[in-house]
Amino acid sequence: MTILAFGRTGQVATELSYLPNVMCFGRDDADLTDPVACAKLVETHRPRAVINAAAYTNVDRAEVEEDIAHLVNAEAPKAIAQACADIDIPFVHISTDYVFDGSGHDPWPPDARPFPLNTYGRTKLSGENAISEVGGRYVILRTSWVFSPNGENFVKSMLRLGATRDELRIVADQVGGPTPARDIALACHTIAKELMVSPGKAGVYHLSGTPDCSRADFAREIFTIAQMPCDVEAILTCEFPTPADRPKNSRLDCGSLEQRFGISRPNWHSYLQAQLTEC
Template sequence: MTILVFGETGQVARELARLDNTKCVGRDAADLVQPDACARLIAAEKPAAVINAAAYTAVDKAETEEDLATVINGEAPGAMARACADLGIPFVHISTDYVFAGDGQQPWTPDDPTGPLGAYGRSKLVGEQAVRDAGGVHAILRTSWVVSAHGNNFVKTMLRLGAERDALTIVADQIGGPTGAREIAAACHAIAGQLAADPGKSGTYHFSGDPDCSWADFARAIFETAGLTCTVTDIPSSDYPTPAARPLNSRLDCSETERRFGISRPDWKATLTHILKDIGASK
């Protein structure tokens, strides 16, 4: 079972490349700014399944590049999904908690009303709907707070700043589940296989690390695990303004993912341990 993966250098794509029977392709093979090229590649490759791990993820920059973000995050996944539907193969698409408004304190379920706060979330929501409209076998997997030993992410930023400074102020009113790229990759791989065997599992699902925490508490855990002495002071989001508003409530109800696929929420403390080990091994 060969799984075609869109994405080559991103956090999840690099983890998918480690798994069996995956073929990762980058922009040289099919650039997401050309959705038809993505569809043509799927038609030519005729894989057993497709996972889209590529996206426009510059949340703040998207505020001034929404058209581009919508092509990459909206139109391209739609073209992929239609190509998969034509071949009768499963399509797994990674989405985000940013499709929600981020209010309240209850974990978001897959069926809750959406209401993105900014351009990035809107572009991802366009992609979700396009995937559904394609009418094929699919899983939309919303996740949050992605971290790994690769690329730019919160863990790597905290390790750098924690080594440079004695104290940091970190936002404490945004709550969510830090999620390892390795765990997301494994979930997508498993879901693709299960969809091939049981197309009736098509739908929208959530997957995030456990337990939910604030960015400030996550930072403290990073410093403790890495053996760094750096004091964290909690601040509200209003003290750290950004071009794009961030959802305060990024909690995701992942119970349906566990019920349908047998995939439970990963412990982010274990995730953090293997990330730090990978980073240490890469030095």
């Protein structure tokens, strides 16, 4: 069984590269700004399944590079989904909590109506809609606050900043579930294999780490485990303006993923402790 994965150096893609029978293609092999070439790659290799772990993820830069973000996050996934549907193989696509506006306090179920606040979220939602329209054996897996030892993420930013400062101001009104990239990769791998024999499980699902917490509390836990003497001052989102708006409520309801695929929410604290201990 061979699974083709788009992405090689990103957080989830790196974790996918460690799994058996997964071929990871980076930008040199599969440039998502060329959707036609990506589709041809699927047609040429004819794998048993495809996982898309590549995306345009610079949330703030997307505000001024919308065309590129749309090409990578919407047009390329559409072309890949069509290629997978044409040869009847599973397609697992990673999406984001940023498709929601972050209102309220309840976890977002997969069938909640999306309403993104920023360009990144809109392009990811466009990709979701395109995949759904193509149909076939697909799963869209939304996740949140991804972290790992690889790539750029909140944990690595806190470690870098905390090493040189006595105090950091971190937003406390953005709440979500930090999610280890390793668990996202394992989930995608499991889903792809399951779709080979159970195409009726196609659809949209959520996966995020547990327990939900604020950005400020996540930062405090990072500094505690890393034994860094850096204090955290809790602030509001409005006190830390960014080019792109962020959702305040990124809680995700992951119940259907566990019910249909047996995949539970990972405990981010355990993974974070292991990651920082290794460092």
